[in-house]
Amino acid sequence: MQPVEIIKDLFFIERGFLNGNHFVFRSEKPILIDTAYIADFKETAGLIAQLGLNLPDVQLIISTHCHCDHIGGNKQIQDQSGCDIALHKIGKYFISVVSSKHETAICQRPSNAEGGKMSKIKVIRNPSKEQLDELGVSDWPIWTKETSEFPWSYDESETCYFLEGDVVVTPEGQEPVEVGKGDLVTFPTGMSCTWKIRKDVKKHYRFG
Numbered sequence: 001m002q003p004v005e006i007i008k009d010l011f012f013i014e015r016g017f018l019n020g021n022h023f024v025f026r027s028e029k030p031i032l033i034d035t036a037y038i039a040d041f042k043e044t045a046g047l048i049a050q051l052g053l054n055l056p057d058v059q060l061i062i063s064t065h066c067h068c069d070h071i072g073g074n075k076q077i078q079d080q081s082g083c084d085i086a087l088h089k090i091g092k093y094f095i096s097v098v099s100s101k102h103e104t105a106i107c108q109r110p111s112n113a114e115g116g117k118m119s120k121i122k123v124i125r126n127p128s129k130e131q132l133d134e135l136g137v138s139d140w141p142i143w144t145k146e147t148s149e150f151p152w153s154y155d156e157s158e159t160c161y162f163l164e165g166d167v168v169v170t171p172e173g174q175e176p177v178e179v180g181k182g183d184l185v186t187f188p189t190g191m192s193c194t195w196k197i198r199k200d201v202k203k204h205y206r207f208g
Contacts, residue, residue: 003051013047015040020069026051029059035073044073058083065208066091067157067189090135090159090206121169121177121191124184127161132184137161140204145197153192156207160185165201170194 003011009026015036022034022044030053036044045055058081063071066087074085124131132138140161166180171193179185180199187193 003047011051015069020067020072022070024048024051024053026053030057031060031062032058032077033062034064034070035061035077037069038072038076041073041076055080057081061085063087063091120174120188121171121179122186122188123177123179126182127184132161135159135184137184137204140206143201143203143205145201147197147200149194149196151192151194154187154189157189158187158205158207160187160203160205163202163204164199165197165203166199167201168196168198170196 003013003024006012006023011024011026012021013024014021019040020034020036022032022036024033025031032048035041048055055077058077060083061074061077063074063085071087071091077083078085142163143160162179162181162183162185164181166178168176168178169187170176171191
């Protein structure tokens with residue numbers, strides 16, 4: 001697991017199973033693209049050090065998206081360097097608003113990896129128009145489904161806003177969660193569950 005130079009001073013760092021690969025741009029003002037799991041932070045720091053870089057010198061972290069295996073080291077590196085973090089406004093929203101503390105957005109490995117726990121469904125009841133406008137919800141595609149019951153798995157996270165409906169979602173190994181009209185809901189990557197639609201659903205949705 002050694003950094004590989006793709007082009008001059010841009011290095012690709014491949015990580016193991018269920019961890020996020022990431023990149024390092026080596027310069028006087030180093031830039032990181034993603035930072036892997038928080039549980040693997042010491043290893044991440046060591047790989048970056050192999051390139052002759054010190055974490056306090058990092059100027060910018062670019063987060064491609066806010067899955068746990070891509071943002072885990074963000075806070076620790078920012079605390080050491082004072083660097084900026086660039087990410088999509090939806091990711092910023094769910095770190096700064098949905099999570100009451102920054103650390104709660106940086107989860108551990110999912111349950112099918114050693115030593116970790118599966119993230120839970122996040123629900124915001126009746127979000128304000130300002131919150132929905134900030135996310136651009138009205139521009140998201142719409143999905144509809146009649147009353148039914150079926151299994152479902154999430155290969156990537158999904159955020160959705162329910163325009164209509166009443167649903168009980170039961171994740172494997174977790175308690176059922178009731179969601180419906182007026183709810184803004186995020187389903188985490190890797191979750192398997194059963195959907196029981198009690199009233200026909202109409203929702204805006206966005207993956208990733």
